[in-house]
Amino acid sequence: AAIEKGGYDHFMIKEINEQPHTIYDCLRGRLDPVAGTITMAGVQNNIEQLKNAQRIVMIACGTSWHAGLVAEYVFEELCRIPVEVEYASEFRYRNPVINKGDVIIAISQSGETADTIVAIDKAKEQGAFIFGVVNVVGSSIARLSHAGAYTHAGPEIGVASTKAFTAQLAVLTMVALKIALEKGTITHDRYMHLLNELHEIPDKVKLLLEDAENVKAIGLKYKDAGDFLYLGRGYNFPVALEGALKLKEISYIHAEGYPAAEMKHGPIALVDEKLPVVFVATKDAYYDKIVSNIQEIKARKGQVIAVITENDETIPTMSNDIMFVPEADEIVAPMLSVIPLQLLSYYIGVAKGLDVDKPRNLAKSVTVE
Numbered sequence: 001a002a003i004e005k006g007g008y009d010h011f012m013i014k015e016i017n018e019q020p021h022t023i024y025d026c027l028r029g030r031l032d033p034v035a036g037t038i039t040m041a042g043v044q045n046n047i048e049q050l051k052n053a054q055r056i057v058m059i060a061c062g063t064s065w066h067a068g069l070v071a072e073y074v075f076e077e078l079c080r081i082p083v084e085v086e087y088a089s090e091f092r093y094r095n096p097v098i099n100k101g102d103v104i105i106a107i108s109q110s111g112e113t114a115d116t117i118v119a120i121d122k123a124k125e126q127g128a129f130i131f132g133v134v135n136v137v138g139s140s141i142a143r144l145s146h147a148g149a150y151t152h153a154g155p156e157i158g159v160a161s162t163k164a165f166t167a168q169l170a171v172l173t174m175v176a177l178k179i180a181l182e183k184g185t186i187t188h189d190r191y192m193h194l195l196n197e198l199h200e201i202p203d204k205v206k207l208l209l210e211d212a213e214n215v216k217a218i219g220l221k222y223k224d225a226g227d228f229l230y231l232g233r234g235y236n237f238p239v240a241l242e243g244a245l246k247l248k249e250i251s252y253i254h255a256e257g258y259p260a261a262e263m264k265h266g267p268i269a270l271v272d273e274k275l276p277v278v279f280v281a282t283k284d285a286y287y288d289k290i291v292s293n294i295q296e297i298k299a300r301k302g303q304v305i306a307v308i309t310e311n312d313e314t315i316p317t318m319s320n321d322i323m324f325v326p327e328a329d330e331i332v333a334p335m336l337s338v339i340p341l342q343l344l345s346y347y348i349g350v351a352k353g354l355d356v357d358k359p360r361n362l363a364k365s366v367t368v369e
């Protein structure tokens with residue numbers, strides 16, 4: 001087992017550290033930032049269907065559902081197609097409205113999640129086109145889909161998903177860029193810029209992983225907290241949800257993820273001098289807004305832990321603790337900002353002496369409903 005873990009103590013930390021390679025593998029052979037091309041047969045062969053979609057519905061569970069939420073922001077921005085993101089378990093038992101021309105994007109690491117499989121069957125019966133974003137080659141969801149793109153993240157053993165999530169984001173961003181180019185909803189300059197931004201992600205992940213000791217120290221400081229609040233806006237809102245989910249799964253600490261502006265409608269009542277509040281606050285279009293949200297938490301004496309862009313000089317002056325990520329376009333930033341949160345939950349779980357690779361009550365793949 002020690003050999004399988006490649007010298008790491010756990011699969012989870014091995015898989016977190018693999019992300020420069022897994023994201024690279026996911027982009028490799030597809031993205032050519034010089035030629036300005038994205039090669040994805042599953043998209044190319046079905047481009048009419050995809051670009052003419054009246055609506056896209058993302059269907060997934062767990063961490064994959066969070067990838068769908070990020071993709072909602074990306075697809076709506078780049079492709080100007082309305083997107084809904086559905087929990088597979090809710091979708092399958094409703095009487096969902098599916099119209100001809102609707103595209104379902106089913107997202108799953110294992111390709112075997114029972115709720116997602118049944119939701120796909122149901123959408124298919126009603127005439128939807130199914131595009132699968134799956135990690136396990138030849139899995140049920142890969143076979144059920146009309147077309148798709150693999151995430152190529154390699155086997156993920158740790159129960160809490162890490163490298164599969166960032167690979168899902170990479171694939172979904174490429175799919176969106178390809179559709180946007182075909183539809184003409186993106187300028188050539190912006191398209192080329194984003195190709196380049198994607199291309200640079202693996203190296204930026206490598207850089208930010210060098211900050212792991214800092215994240216570990218922060219984890220040790222807050223490991224005995226009873227609750228955590230995670231806040232983000234825009235592209236980083238789903239990252240806040242994913243950070244909270246990781247902490248719950250691995251450390252058994254109650255954590256809530258929320259849109260930062262929505263906190264005043266509830267979670268702000270929880271804030272006191274003991275509550276750690278993690279802000280995902282990289283430099284993007286929402287930056288000034290989230291700075292005011294941080295001030296609102298400070299005014300109530302909450303402990304502010306912020307994930308920020310390297311060159312940010314403002315947020316450090318109002319935070320208790322800081323985790324850095326390299327500068328990046330907001331469309332690709334979630335692939336960076338989620339990683340310190342994966343590390344934070346890992347180090348807290350380890351410090352608490354928990355079985356981080358196999359948390360209690362959880363399964364890697366939920367093949368029953």
Ligand code: G6P
Pocket residue numbers: 061062063064107108109110111112113116159160161362363364365366
């Ligand atoms: C389980 C796993 C999660 C995963 C979810 C969806 O709950 O513990 O890590 O995100 O299933 O799995 P899938 O394989 O469909 O992405």
